[in-house]
Amino acid sequence: MNISTKTQAVAQKVATALPIRRAILSVSDKTDLDKLAGFLHQHQVELIATGGTLQYLKDHEIPAVPVASLTGSPEIFGGRVKTLHPKIHGGILFRRGNEEHEQQRAEQGIKAIDLVVVNLYPFEKVIAEPDCSLTDAIENIDIGGPSMIRSAAKNSADVAVLTDPADYAEFFEKFERGHGSIDDLTRRTWAVRAFARTAAYDAAIAGYLEEQSRAPGEVPEVRISSFRRERNLRYGENPHQRAALYKKVGDHGLSVADAEVLSGKELSYNNYWDLECTLSILADFTERPFAVVIKHATPCGAAEAVTLAEAYQNAHDTDPMSAFGGIIGLNRVVDRATAEKIAGTLFVECVLAPGYDDDAWTLLKKKKMRRFLKLPAIENPPAPEDWTYRAISGGLLAQSPDVAVLTADDLKVVTKAAPTEKQIASLLFGRHLVKHVKSNAIVLIKGTAAVGIGGGQTARVDAVKMAIEKAGDRAAGSVLASDAFFPMPDNIEVAAAAKIAAIIEPGGSKKDPEVIAAADECGIAMVFSGMRNFRH
Numbered sequence: 001m002n003i004s005t006k007t008q009a010v011a012q013k014v015a016t017a018l019p020i021r022r023a024i025l026s027v028s029d030k031t032d033l034d035k036l037a038g039f040l041h042q043h044q045v046e047l048i049a050t051g052g053t054l055q056y057l058k059d060h061e062i063p064a065v066p067v068a069s070l071t072g073s074p075e076i077f078g079g080r081v082k083t084l085h086p087k088i089h090g091g092i093l094f095r096r097g098n099e100e101h102e103q104q105r106a107e108q109g110i111k112a113i114d115l116v117v118v119n120l121y122p123f124e125k126v127i128a129e130p131d132c133s134l135t136d137a138i139e140n141i142d143i144g145g146p147s148m149i150r151s152a153a154k155n156s157a158d159v160a161v162l163t164d165p166a167d168y169a170e171f172f173e174k175f176e177r178g179h180g181s182i183d184d185l186t187r188r189t190w191a192v193r194a195f196a197r198t199a200a201y202d203a204a205i206a207g208y209l210e211e212q213s214r215a216p217g218e219v220p221e222v223r224i225s226s227f228r229r230e231r232n233l234r235y236g237e238n239p240h241q242r243a244a245l246y247k248k249v250g251d252h253g254l255s256v257a258d259a260e261v262l263s264g265k266e267l268s269y270n271n272y273w274d275l276e277c278t279l280s281i282l283a284d285f286t287e288r289p290f291a292v293v294i295k296h297a298t299p300c301g302a303a304e305a306v307t308l309a310e311a312y313q314n315a316h317d318t319d320p321m322s323a324f325g326g327i328i329g330l331n332r333v334v335d336r337a338t339a340e341k342i343a344g345t346l347f348v349e350c351v352l353a354p355g356y357d358d359d360a361w362t363l364l365k366k367k368k369m370r371r372f373l374k375l376p377a378i379e380n381p382p383a384p385e386d387w388t389y390r391a392i393s394g395g396l397l398a399q400s401p402d403v404a405v406l407t408a409d410d411l412k413v414v415t416k417a418a419p420t421e422k423q424i425a426s427l428l429f430g431r432h433l434v435k436h437v438k439s440n441a442i443v444l445i446k447g448t449a450a451v452g453i454g455g456g457q458t459a460r461v462d463a464v465k466m467a468i469e470k471a472g473d474r475a476a477g478s479v480l481a482s483d484a485f486f487p488m489p490d491n492i493e494v495a496a497a498a499k500i501a502a503i504i505e506p507g508g509s510k511k512d513p514e515v516i517a518a519a520d521e522c523g524i525a526m527v528f529s530g531m532r533n534f535r536h
Contacts, residue, residue, distance in 0.1 A: 117162045156187045156188050162190060219387070231244065274294050281294075295323070303315040309335070329353075334353050411504070414512075415524065440460045451471040485507055488511060496523075505529070
């Protein structure tokens with residue numbers, strides 16, 4: 001760009017920095033409204049306000065004109081109609097400098113509105129309440145607010161729009177820098193935020209109403225969600241890839257994005273994905289103290305125990321080599337005994353827990369480079385959403401979550417030998433855990449602790465061999481859980497050679513009779529669960 005072109009560009013920006021002389025304010029969230037309105041009044045900006053906002057300004061002794069004085073019409077139908085009027089939308093939408101628009105504005109007695117400050121009825125917050133009724137939800141669908149926001153955003157060439165109190169500080173800075181004007185680029189930036197806000201708002205409404213009208217278990221006809229960027233990440237899975245973290249707008253479920261990072265360096269893309277896998281397992285094990293170690297988005301150790309410290313030690317001991325540089329997940333507040341074991345563990349990427357008691361944190365905070373995350377909702381996780389989604393090119397895959405719980409009564413003994421009561425408890429724990437391991441998946445369990453995990457294999461027998469290799473001598477006397485049926489008896493033969501005592505698998509193979517016969521021949525007790533648990 002040459003000097004002449006730069007000069008023209010600067011001149012154009014100056015020319016489009018339009019002054020703010022009149023503003024309309026209509027907000028549900030009154031955070032810092034007194035600061036904004038006081039600032040505008042101090043700079044001789046005329047304020048127009050709707051009912052609740054007007055009263056708030058009066059209470060703070062900030063002069064404002066009621067909307068009704070402009071429209072000549074009172075607010076009616078309990079406030080459902082108050083700003084839907086040509087005197088309001090005309091003042092926002094007319095094109096400054098357009099001869100025809102300026103003439104019509106004068107004929108209709110319409111005053112220009114240069115700044116629109118609107119945030120919407122708290123629909124997302126209301127529907128998050130457990131006792132929210134359909135009537136309550138509908139009454140919190142804002143009509144006039146989105147209309148004003150969209151009008152201002154459409155006409156951002158002439159009008160500025162603010163939809164979030166978080167933007168007020170930026171407004172103050174831009175206003176003062178522009179000597180009472182807001183530059184064109186800033187107005188357009190705010191317009192984008194405004195359209196994003198109304199899009200997210202409409203998505204929340206459409207999603208809620210669709211859910212209310214859909215029969216239980218029916219697949220949603222339309223999936224509408226919006227996400228807000230929380231932060232940029234250093235890079236993606238690899239250093240040459242760019243990445244960011246987004247949070248679902250209006251989401252009140254269990255989310256890693258809500259975790260408080262208490263210490264350590266910035267989380268990476270891979271950290272977040274491993275933490276997501278950690279969180280999904282923690283949400284599935286809530287009855288007893290439980291610990292899991294995640295590496296490359298799959299568990300390499302997991303255990304339940306009487307104490308959290310014992311659970312963590314057993315989880316770590318599943319595969320200490322793989323645990324190096326892993327993610328630790330805990331479903332109880334970390335106590336001193338558990339903290340001592342974590343502090344003594346070499347190279348931990350992250351620790352995710354509901355919290356840390358004072359004694360534990362006094363010790364752990366000395367590990368300044370370690371990332372400790374706190375997410376209290378882990379102790380009492382909300383019910384999962386009805387549907388889970390995966391992105392594919394140009395679309396989504398949807399399925400209901402794998403949350404089915406099996407009991408001993410659901411199991412069918414198919415061999416001559418029956419498992420003992422203790423073995424059944426271990427088999428059920430293994431079945432519950434194996435669904436979190438990438439298929440083909442095998443876990444070996446002793447008590448309620450994994451001693452060997454084999455996953456992500458294209459041949460099931462290879463997953464069996466991997467789990468046995470990881471377990472070593474601990475395989476003897478353990479029980480085996482498989483996420484899908486055994487297609488061949490060779491899996492049984494490999495398990496028998498390692499002295500595995502009992503097996504749980506779904507059943508359903510054409511070769512079930514051969515597999516059962518092999519188990520009988522090897523003296524292994526086997527039960528069918530009747531439920532496959534693939535995780536691709």
